[in-house]
Amino acid sequence: MKLTMPKITFWRVVFAVIMMSGLAATYIRVTQGLAGSSNLSDEFPWGIWIGFDILCGVGLAAGGFTLAAIVHIFNLREYKPVVRPAILTAFLGYSLVVVALMFDLGRPWRIWHPLIMWNPRSVMFEVGWCVTLYTTVLFLEFFPLVLERFKLTKAHKILKGVMPLIIIAGVILSTLHQSSLGSLYLIMKGKLHPLWYSPLMPLLFYISAIAVGLGMTIFESWHSSKAFGRQLEWPLIQKLSRMLAVVLSLYVVMRLFDVTQRHAWVYLEQPGWESKLFMLEMALFIVPALLLYREKTRQNPTGLYITVVMFLLGFVTNRLNISLTGMEASSGVTYIPKWTEVAVTFSIIAGGFAIFRLAAKNLPVFEAAEHEVPAAANGSRGELASVNATGD
Amino acid sequence: MARAILYDSVLCVGCRQCEETCSERWKLPYTEKIAAEEKTSAHKITAVRTHGERFSRKLCMHCIDPACASVCPVAALQKTEAGPVVYLEDRCMGCRYCMTACPFQVPTYTWSEILEPKVAKCDMCSDRLKEPTRCSEICPTEATITGDRDELIAKARERMKESPDSYYPAIYGIEEVGGTSVLILSAVPFDQIGFSKSIPKENLPQTTWAALQHIPNIVVSGSVLMGGIYWLNNRKEEVARAEGEGREGVK
Numbered sequence: 001m002k003l004t005m006p007k008i009t010f011w012r013v014v015f016a017v018i019m020m021s022g023l024a025a026t027y028i029r030v031t032q033g034l035a036g037s038s039n040l041s042d043e044f045p046w047g048i049w050i051g052f053d054i055l056c057g058v059g060l061a062a063g064g065f066t067l068a069a070i071v072h073i074f075n076l077r078e079y080k081p082v083v084r085p086a087i088l089t090a091f092l093g094y095s096l097v098v099v100a101l102m103f104d105l106g107r108p109w110r111i112w113h114p115l116i117m118w119n120p121r122s123v124m125f126e127v128g129w130c131v132t133l134y135t136t137v138l139f140l141e142f143f144p145l146v147l148e149r150f151k152l153t154k155a156h157k158i159l160k161g162v163m164p165l166i167i168i169a170g171v172i173l174s175t176l177h178q179s180s181l182g183s184l185y186l187i188m189k190g191k192l193h194p195l196w197y198s199p200l201m202p203l204l205f206y207i208s209a210i211a212v213g214l215g216m217t218i219f220e221s222w223h224s225s226k227a228f229g230r231q232l233e234w235p236l237i238q239k240l241s242r243m244l245a246v247v248l249s250l251y252v253v254m255r256l257f258d259v260t261q262r263h264a265w266v267y268l269e270q271p272g273w274e275s276k277l278f279m280l281e282m283a284l285f286i287v288p289a290l291l292l293y294r295e296k297t298r299q300n301p302t303g304l305y306i307t308v309v310m311f312l313l314g315f316v317t318n319r320l321n322i323s324l325t326g327m328e329a330s331s332g333v334t335y336i337p338k339w340t341e342v343a344v345t346f347s348i349i350a351g352g353f354a355i356f357r358l359a360a361k362n363l364p365v366f367e368a369a370e371h372e373v374p375a376a377a378n379g380s381r382g383e384l385a386s387v388n389a390t391g392d
Numbered sequence: 393m394a395r396a397i398l399y400d401s402v403l404c405v406g407c408r409q410c411e412e413t414c415s416e417r418w419k420l421p422y423t424e425k426i427a428a429e430e431k432t433s434a435h436k437i438t439a440v441r442t443h444g445e446r447f448s449r450k451l452c453m454h455c456i457d458p459a460c461a462s463v464c465p466v467a468a469l470q471k472t473e474a475g476p477v478v479y480l481e482d483r484c485m486g487c488r489y490c491m492t493a494c495p496f497q498v499p500t501y502t503w504s505e506i507l508e509p510k511v512a513k514c515d516m517c518s519d520r521l522k523e524p525t526r527c528s529e530i531c532p533t534e535a536t537i538t539g540d541r542d543e544l545i546a547k548a549r550e551r552m553k554e555s556p557d558s559y560y561p562a563i564y565g566i567e568e569v570g571g572t573s574v575l576i577l578s579a580v581p582f583d584q585i586g587f588s589k590s591i592p593k594e595n596l597p598q599t600t601w602a603a604l605q606h607i608p609n610i611v612v613s614g615s616v617l618m619g620g621i622y623w624l625n626n627r628k629e630e631v632a633r634a635e636g637e638g639r640e641g642v643k
Contacts, residue, residue, distance in 0.1 A: 035504035042433060042500040045491035073618050075625035106486020106501070106509040110466075113485045117466040123600055124465035124489050126607065164622055172614045176607060183603040187459050187493045190590045202603045330590070331497075 015350055022347025025340035029103055037103075037340040044327070044335040051323030052345055053100030055181055056316050057093055058131070059209050063220070064090020064138055065174035066213030072167045081233050082240070084145065084365050085224060086217050091138040092355055094131065096348050103344050123183045130177035137170040145363045179206035185322060193326035194264045195278045200254065201322075207251045212315045214244040218308045222301065224360060238298055241308070245292035248311060252289050255282070277317065277325045284314025395475035395516060396541035397525060398548055399449050400577040401585055402558050404535035406440055406447035410527035414438045417517065417526050434502040434512040438527060441586050446578075448585035449536065451527075452477060452498045452514035453565060454573035455596075460490035460499060462597035468511075469499075475541075475573050476516035484510060495569055495591050516573070541573060548577055570595035 006012065029037035040047050063086035070076050071083045102108040114128040140159065147156040182205030185192055198204065218237055225232040259265060268275045288311035297303045328335060359365060408427055415422035420435050430441045431450070438451040454477045461469040461477060468483035469490055479499075486509055491499045499513045517525040524538035531537070537544070545563065552559040564576035568591045576587065583589040 031506070033504055033506040033509060034501075040488075040503065042491065042503075043497060045488040045501065069618070073622050073625075075622075075629070104487075106488070107484070108486075110485035113483060114465045117468075117483050119462075119464055119467040121462045121597060121601065121604070122465045122467075122489075123604060124463060124487060126604065128465050168615060168618045168622065171618060172611055175610060175614060179603070183600060184489075186599040186603055187463055187596050189594075189596060189599055190495055190588075190592045191492075199599070199602065327492075 015354065018343070018346045018350045021339075021343040022350075025343035025347070026103075028340050029344070034106065037338065037344075039335060039338040039341065041333060041335075043331045043333040046323060046327070047335060048320075048324070048337045048341050048345055049100055049104040051320050052316070053104070053348060054097055055319040055323055057097045057100065057348075058178065058181060059205075059212050059315060059319060060216055060312070061090040061093025061097075062174065062178060062209040062213035063216045064093075064141070064213070065134075065171050065178075066210050067217060068141065068167050069171045072164065073171065079236060079240070081366070082217050082221060082236060085220050085360070086213070087138060087141045088145075088356065088359055088363075088365055089216065089220060091135070091142045092352050092359075094135040094138055096352050097131065098135070099351075100344070100348055123180050123186075127177050127180045127184070130173045130180065134170060134173040134177065137166055137173060140166050141170065145365065149363050174209075175206065178209040179203065181205050188327070191327060191330040192322065193267070193274050193329060194262065195259070195267050195274055196322045196326040198258050198262060200258050204251070204254060204258070207247065207254065208315060208318065211244060211247040211251055212312065214240050214247065215308050215311050215315070218244070218304065219312060222305045222308075224366065227357065228360065228366070230366060232301060234301070237301075237304070241292055241298050241304055244308070244311075245289065248285065248289045248292065252285050255285070272329070274325055274329065277321050281314060281317040281321055284310055284317055288314065394473070394541060394573065395521065395525075395538060396454075396544050396573040396575065397451075397516065397528065398537050398539070398544040398575045398577070399451075400535050400537075400548070400551065401446060401448045402535075402551075402577055402579050403533045404440070404447045404449065405533055406442065407532060408440050409530045409532065410449065410536060411436065411438055411440055413526045413530045414514070417519075418512075432498070432500060434500045437512060437514050443585045446580070446585055448576075448578070448587070449527075450498075450586065451574060452516070453496050453568070454514075454516055455569050456571040456573060457569075457595050457597050459493040459495060459569070459596040462600065463489045463493040465489070472518065474518065474521050476518040477513075478515050478518050479511055479513060481510050486510075493596075495596060496588070541575070544575055548575060551577065567593045569593070570598075 025037060034040055038047060038049075067079060067083045067086040071079050098111075101111060105111060114125050115132065119125045141163075144156055144159055144163075147153075147159065179202035182201035182203070185197070185201055186199065189197060218240055221233055221237055224230060268278065288307045291297045291303075291307045291310075297307055324335060411427060412422050414437050415426070415435075418437055420437070426436055429436055430439055432439045438449060441448050441450060454471075454475060456471070458469065458471050458477050461467070461471050464484075465487060466483040466485060468480045469477060470480065471477050486501075488499075488501060488511075490511060491497075491501065499511045501511055502509045517523075523529065525536075528536045528538040537547075539547070545566065548563050552561060558579055560578045560580055560582070562582075564578065564582045564587055565572040565574055570593070576582065578585050578587075581589075
């Protein structure tokens with residue numbers, strides 16, 4: 001390996017700026033506490049570090065369990081080429097969620113307290129346990145790649161043997177905490193705006209997490225094919241997009257049913273941001289759901305990509321609406337995140353992208369593709385080494 | 393006998409002595425500037441608020457089944473047998489779920505504390521359970537009194553009966569979130585003196601429990617279901633493999 005000055009590109013400059021601002025924000029968080037580094041208040045104690053970094057972060061990492069279940073439990077082996085990137089994203093996602101928590105918690109060094117100080121009535125207690133266990137599971141699901149890379153075949157074999165149990169545990173743990181992120185808000189009856197407050201929140205969170213798991217897998221495949229000059233697993237992606245269409249429509253139907261059932265449509269007539277952002281959110285779910293049924297959209301990589309991005313934005317809007325928009329009226333204050341909060345969040349996202357890239361370059365993340373779909377992979381590239389060469 | 397507080401805003405003259413004695417108890421400064429702040433915060437555990445000619449106190453409601461205690465992942469907030477909802481700082485990691493969950497917006501946080509930020513709220517003087525709370529003790533008009541919850545409810549009803557024209561005919565805290573240990577009387581509807589009308593009447597931890605109780609079920613049936621699907625699928629594969637070695641590459 002040669003040491004050379006990295007080329008200056010537009011995205012590298014953007015990355016550097018984001019990381020620098022994140023570093024500055026971290027300094028402020030450490031030296032001035034939550035007061036100096038956030039616009040959080042007694043009236044509005046949860047901001048974007050919870051609303052985006054935790055709620056969206058955990059959701060966007062749902063591809064790990066969705067694809068692990070599809071491939072290893074339902075035995076749909078054809079999807080194997082995308083399972084490794086999905087697990088890598090999930091592992092990264094959860095690790096970054098923990099990083100975000102270190103910023104948000106008042107006393108981050110006590111993050112382990114729920115492991116010994118129990119309160120089984122608390123959803124947060126359950127989420128804490130699930131996320132801890134599931135991050136371990138993801139590590140174990142991801143570890144074979146490391147063993148493979150360093151050719152530790154014996155350890156690899158042992159881990160493979162217990163893998164079914166690990167995978168099942170992972171799916172259960174994900175089911176529990178993905179839905180529990182919705183349960184977190186059940187207790188905010190009277191506080192969370194009725195456009196969003198629903199006893200069905202746990203179920204809605206769970207189904208949207210499955211959808212977003214599929215969506216993120218398509219999103220990643222598209223990006224990594226661009227970044228690494230790989231061929232897009234196109235037939236697979238098309239099938240995944242059909243699955244996404246089904247899960248997403250199920251979600252939309254449940255949502256519409258739910259709002260109707262609770263007679264909450266009347267709140268759309270009230271002035272304020274709530275109704276506008278609710279409409280935006282619904283549009284970002286319904287439009288992609290409909291588009292995904294169009295043959296034409298599914299056949300056009302760019303069209304499909306844009307549709308999926310629209311849905312991912314819808315997902316993020318939903319989580320932010322629940323955690324921020326919907327909580328504002330009852331709080332009596334207006335919350336706008338401080339630049340430091342935004343800088344930390346962006347740095348975590350940028351860091352995630354960078355680590356994914358690094359891992360994808362140095363570990364056999366995409367290698368399963370060659371074993372499973374020889375026809376698709378042989379022509380485009382051969383050895384792992386060539387991935388390094390085509391990196392930039 | 394579980395401790396409770398009755399705050400009768402009709403009798404309150406807004407002298408703010410309760411604020412002062414409370415600040416003393418928590419070793420917090422009490423200046424003119426702080427006295428003028430009409431909201432609770434980490435440096436003002438109880439606050440007297442002005443609504444035209446009327447006054448109302450804000451303090452922890454000490455719910456019978458508190459949302460804050462139910463949501464705390466480390467059980468740093470606990471409802472004690474004696475009545476008060478207390479905070480155990482040593483357990484708290486600062487997730488602030490209690491603050492988000494509290495229907496009355498009670499728990500506050502020492503946001504500017506860098507190393508050891510903590511939640512701050514009224515604990516109904518749980519350090520001295522034999523005597524009345526400091527705010528009750530100092531109150532010159534008996535607007536705030538301490539006692540057993542049932543006795544205080546009886547007393548409140550008595551006061552309302554004696555001068556029905558002075559009171560709005562309800563006690564805030566009997567039904568709110570399934571009942572609180574702080575009870576409030578008012579001359580006007582409660583939302584006019586700063587008590588939210590949108591407080592649900594039901595026990596809030598129950599809303600969470602409705603979902604949490606399914607967990608053991610999900611774990612057991614989920615494991616069996618997925619284990620079964622996995623086993624069936626693998627069995628199919630083994631059979632296929634045994635039947636014809638040539639088909640291996642397909643699946």
